[in-house]
Amino acid sequence: MEAKQRGNQQINLQHGEPHSHSPAYQAVLRAGPRVRPLQQAHAQIVVLGKHCNLALLTKLLTLACAAGSITYTRRLFLTVSNPDSFLFNSLIKGSSKFGFPYDAVWFYRRMLLADISPSNYTFTSVIKACADLSALRLGRSIHSHVLVCGYGSDSYVQAALVAFYAKSSELSIARRLFDRIPEKTIVAWNSMISGYDQNGFSREAIGLFDQMRELGVEPDSSTFVSVLSACAQLGAIGLGCRVHDYVVSNGFDVNVVLGTSLINMYCRCGNVIKARNVFDLMSERNVIAWTAMISGYGIHGYGREAMELFGQMQIQGPRPNNITFVAVLSACAHAGLIQEGRRAFADMKQEYGLVPGVEHHVCLVDMLGRAGLLNEAYQFVKDLNPGELTPAVWTAMLGACKMHKKFDLGVQVAEHLLAVEPENPGHYVMLSNIYALAGKMDRVELVRNMMIRRGLKKQVGYSTVEVDHKTYLFSMGDKSHPEIYWYLDDLMLRCREAGYVPAFESVMHELEEEEREYALRYHSEKLAIAFGLLKTSVGMVIRVVKNLRMCEDCHSAIKYISVVCNREIIVRDKLRFHHFNNGSCSCLDYW
């Protein structure tokens, strides 16, 4: 109320001359969001004896916050003798907006201690801070405070609460709250849809989007961003394209965020050309947009295109950051661009002053390892600081050992990993695969028993394929579509006639000899491809998404399938894309 009255007064002042501002106020305005000038302006305020003027101090504090110096903001705050609700709301808003959620909460507590009642404005900001922190307990208590203060039906507070519960992984609470909103704003819908998406529930995100459309609620660009992200996760290019068409034909502005999600969607659904079209048409491109496009080339194995774009970025684009270099290095790793990768890693440190993290080390080991430079990879690992020797780096080293059948080192690394992360089933699978490659079946058995004793299971692999805008999911030995089995049996026979030889060593260790070919034959990606071939007409591309990495046998089999059926098959596995056509794969067996 107090605020409203003061707001009205402000209207009367609107015709005042700009120079009616006091010198102290002008000094604050001139300083802008920069710490040093603000300090000088503060000194002036004190000299002029205006240090009790709350309006002036509020402006000063807001700018200090915007300048990114929360320490200075807090110091200034402590000099204010009797802060009012205006000041607190500005501070809470500023800290949560500029990335200081802890301070937002701290100021909120100070506000309560000062016996000043929070408003709906206060709550939206402090709930956002809780969401950023995933601070479930705190958020819950603030939620009850919201109800006590009578703001439970404020639409802004409701949307913030839905987002908060979703970001704290409490999706059912978020949903219950959402369902109870009688008049749902577009932001409430967006909060719930993005909540599903961010927690990996892509289908639920899309389902809610459909429901929203059925009710005639008009989506906005933020809705599209979440839906496109869900499409990207699922590889649902059909829906992705429809969203894109809708955006274009309804004249939505493709801003940086929306453009970047389109790029990401097209790349992860297998269409880099369309992604590049979107990139070229964007009027504003920031570091995130460039990085998305570079990473898109990388996961398709188009290393040269990735490096060319990166080169262009260095000349006329925004400054690359750590994430850009992850994209660049992994593009090099997947395309065998060793020299370029080494160079980029050096530039990252020397030219850009960036500090490589775990991901960069993993990329480098991966790159050297794939290329067969095992000694160099191992030397690189040994040269890292003890603190940088993370399991992820060793896992990359282990992958290289397996790929190049480096038995002794592989066993050594795997045993180290088992000691450090005994709960990670992936390490056991790797170790047993290495033993299997070396023909040490007694050891394979040993590792398998150890895994069982510790109650560990390997991750379940599954694949999806899109037919007529619907996605179908398959897991190994899946019996949901019996009609594909005879087809697949026949198909594999034709592949064998064309020269395909099953790679038995790719089978997981727990199987008996005679079961092996069947286990291979019914891998989820083969089932999904068989289904796709059966249900789509000649000439249509088969697109499959797998949650894990493809095995070597499937990779070889699919090359033959592409010949025997004369079809283009695109498989996205956990790491990258494989475009199969005419008996070869775009990864050139370099994966």
Place this chain on the structure above:
DNA sequence: CTAGGGTTAG
């Protein structure tokens, strides 16, 4: 003389 809420990309 002060703020003006919630959702969104690598």
